[in-house]
Amino acid sequence: MIGSLVxxxxxxxxxxxxxxxxxxxxxVERLSRMIGKGSEVEARDAVPxxxxxxxxxxxxxxxxxxxxxxxxxxxAVARVPLPIAVAGGVLAxxxxxxxxxxxxxxxxxxIESQLAAAIYLMxxxxxxxxxxxxxxxxxxxxxxxxxxxxxxxVAGRIRLGDDPRGAISALQVHVPIETFRLFATSLAxxxxxxxxxxTTLSSVGQTVRARIELSRRVRAQAVEAQASVAVVLVMxxxxxxxxxxxxxxxxxxxxxTSIGTSLVAAVIVLQAxxxxxxSKLNRSAF
Numbered sequence: 001m002i003g004s005l006v007x008x009x010x011x012x013x014x015x016x017x018x019x020x021x022x023x024x025x026x027x028v029e030r031l032s033r034m035i036g037k038g039s040e041v042e043a044r045d046a047v048p049x050x051x052x053x054x055x056x057x058x059x060x061x062x063x064x065x066x067x068x069x070x071x072x073x074x075x076a077v078a079r080v081p082l083p084i085a086v087a088g089g090v091l092a093x094x095x096x097x098x099x100x101x102x103x104x105x106x107x108x109x110x111i112e113s114q115l116a117a118a119i120y121l122m123x124x125x126x127x128x129x130x131x132x133x134x135x136x137x138x139x140x141x142x143x144x145x146x147x148x149x150x151x152x153x154v155a156g157r158i159r160l161g162d163d164p165r166g167a168i169s170a171l172q173v174h175v176p177i178e179t180f181r182l183f184a185t186s187l188a189x190x191x192x193x194x195x196x197x198x199t200t201l202s203s204v205g206q207t208v209r210a211r212i213e214l215s216r217r218v219r220a221q222a223v224e225a226q227a228s229v230a231v232v233l234v235m236x237x238x239x240x241x242x243x244x245x246x247x248x249x250x251x252x253x254x255x256x257t258s259i260g261t262s263l264v265a266a267v268i269v270l271q272a273x274x275x276x277x278x279s280k281l282n283r284s285a286f
Contacts, residue, residue, distance in 0.1 A: 055146060055175045056107040063100055067093025081261045087268035094272040098279055107146065112179050112212055114147040119183070119205035126198040133158050150174055165191055179208045222282045229278050233271055 071089025074080040080088070118139040125135040136155040140148060150171055157167040165188050172184040186204045190197050244251045254260040 055111060055150065056104045058104055059100060060097070063093045063097035066096035081255070081265075083261050083265040084255070084268065087265040087272075091268050091272045091275075094275050098275060101279065108177060109212070109215070111146050111175065112177065112208065114143050115179055115183065116205055116208040116212060118143050118147060118151065119201050119208065123198050123201045123205065126201070132164065132197070179211060182207065218282070225278065226282070229274065233275075236267070236271070 067089040069089075070092035071085045074088045075082055075085035078085075121139040121142055122135040125138045126132075130138065133155060136151060136158070140151050140155060143151065153174070154167045154171050157170070158164050168184045168187050172180045183204055186200050187197075190200050240251075255264060
């Protein structure tokens, strides 16, 4: 019974993740059609075969692998009951997913900060009378990885005579972050209606810096809640370990019963659900 419940919870979580990604993809495609850029598929087809990979690189399969391996080890090596082993695998997969999300968020913050600095370098060059290509090249001299390869791709395509709008559209395909979409959309609108590109990019740079500052404040305020969740999570296992050290026979007898197995598995699954819920609440501010 509890095994079926755990499997149902895992399936519901996977469906939620798939539905969220599907909704986000449709929203991006609608926005692309509204600005007259075409779909992301068309922009991706316009990119040469030698184009660089998308950023940030994600390794979501690691989370699933960690969950499966942990559950298998608990069941086969530690001789843990199957429902508890499945629940432990779910918790391990959630923890691995959160770690992977944190690493991806750190990389995103880094490239957004580099984009803001590069925009101000381009604004200075444009106000000095330089062309767009010269502005890109002046920014290339100052920025480093991970932004540098993507700006090199844009500058190289423009230098070879490619349409600047297509090159910039490819940039937001390779780096599907809101700040890069704003940057590319602003340039595309400027090429359509004209005006001062330096003024437009200056406004974009201020918006990017404001977003970065807001995201840092939100993360700083979320540290307290995350620490509280981590303490509560660790305390549950510390108390369980102390109970086992005090009276191992009674605890093992409790876990060996169907009610004990069900309760322990349910607690572990609820911990995984709580971690996912907290992560969603922290990201909702962005």
